[in-house]
Amino acid sequence: MNSEIHIVPTPEHESIEIELFASAVYSKYGYDFRDYAQASFKRRLLKACIKMNCKDTSDLLQRTIGDPNFFASLLNQLTVNVTESFRDPLVYKKLREEVLPYFKSYPEIKIWCAGCATGQEAYSLAILLMEENLYDRALIYGTDINPSQLKRARDGILSLDTVKEATKNYYAAGGKLDFSQYYTAKYNAAILNPRLKKNIIFADHNLVTDQGFGEMQLILCRNVLIYFNRPLQEKVLGLFKGSLGARGFLCLGSKESLTFSEHRPDFEDFSKSERIYRRRT
Amino acid sequence: MNPRKKFKAVVIGTSAGGFHALQVILGALPNDFEFPIIIVQHRMASSNALPELLNHTTQLRVKEAEDKEPLVAGTVYVAPADYHLLVEKDGRLQLSEDERENFSRPSIDVLFESAADAFGDKLIGVLLTGASRDGAKGLGKIKAYQGCTIVQDPRTAEFKVMPQSAIAELRVDHILPLEEISNFLKEGLAHA
DSSP states (O other): OOOOOOOOOOHHHHHHHHHHHHHHHHHHHOOOOTTBOHHHHHHHHHHHHHHTTOSSHHHHHHHHHHOHHHHHHHHHHHSOOOOOTTOSHHHHHHIIIIIHHHHTTOSOEEEEEESOTTSHHHHHHHHHHHHTTOGGGEEEEEEESOHHHHHHHHHTEEEHHHHHHHHHHHHHTTOOSOGGGGEEEETTEEEEOGGGTTTEEEEEOOTTTSOOOSOEEEEEEOSSGGGBOHHHHHHHHHHHHHHEEEEEEEEEOTTOOSTTOTTGGGEEEEETTTTEEEEOO | OOGGGGOOEEEEEEOTTHHHHHHHHHHTSOTTOSSOEEEEEOOOTTOOOHHHHHHTTOSSEEEEOOTTOBOOTTEEEEOOTTSEEEEOTTSBEEEEOOOOBTTBSSOHHHHHHHHHHHHGGGEEEEEOOOSSOTTHHHHHHHHHTTOEEEEEOGGGOSSOHHHHHHHHHSOOSEEEOHHHHHHHHHTGGGGO
């Protein structure tokens, strides 16, 4: 018979295990979760244990370190994969009606969707720019840390059951054309029109460890920062500030704000309700 | 030392029937109540009016919880519709869009378990009326970390499933009629 020592978990024990896991993953694979908000990261880890049939976080850690394929599937559980076309339609309406007009005189329009997951935000922006006759001059960078998400983004295929919601959102966002012109239905999938991809670059980029991009006119990073702890949020907001061109726009998620950030003074409110900020200089 | 001083926050979870119950409790608390109160109330994903509605019923300041917001005594933080609300180790609030738990987002278990991690035995958990089993597990964790657990007496609850599941799941510290909960929060903790 096994004689097991029964250890009562305490907040400290669990917290040490999470830190250990994040450090080990960073050393082995270079993915840095060490400054993710611990409360939600811990829940994801514990859920991943159950989904991947591990008995506890130590077991999860051993298999993660030992097997890169295991880590690849774990990554899908640890990263944010929520996205939909024209999500929060009023944000897109505001972008279309009040932000894009500023870009009409620009020779080149550079937009960065940071944490783009499967790319719906980037495609929604492409539609917006196309309808405002700006797409030929535009370049959209869609970046994410998860290669399998990026692959799906490049494929540009929606599942057919999301198309209904996408269409509804498109009209709520001020779209006036027939949304079905943007995709071809095939079996259970909606294949997005290839001309939408023309000026989108999907690239592997880690907000935690990589440098920013230069001279963006607009950066969207929606519902990504909530998963970071405060120091990391500050670092990434600094990265965005440095990547924005003069008077560039920053669009955050509908429950995110700069309220508690040290970068607050460098931005003015452009649209409070849609969480769009603009660089003061 | 006054034993009340040990506590740092109150978390409250409720579902069906919760608006009335929250009105009764918050309405009877004074504006110098010494703990922050963090609330998860199940509701429709599009329902954003709750903090404003509650604000009219209490002397306490009620607001929608924001990401990385620090907690202030005497303030009531309500989880936004369609987001989980968690407490970080440093005692600040965190929002998440992770999948539903117990069919709910926000979920009471998610708040209670993360708050128990953050505050350990310095947490007071209150579970009220509701037609779901969400919250029982979270209250169990508060209890396991030796915080103070309070459940609304099911006989005074509009919907009994939620308080009953907690009572079945753990040895709750205090089972109180709705009308007595605020009084207990004001004075009774000294003997907790």
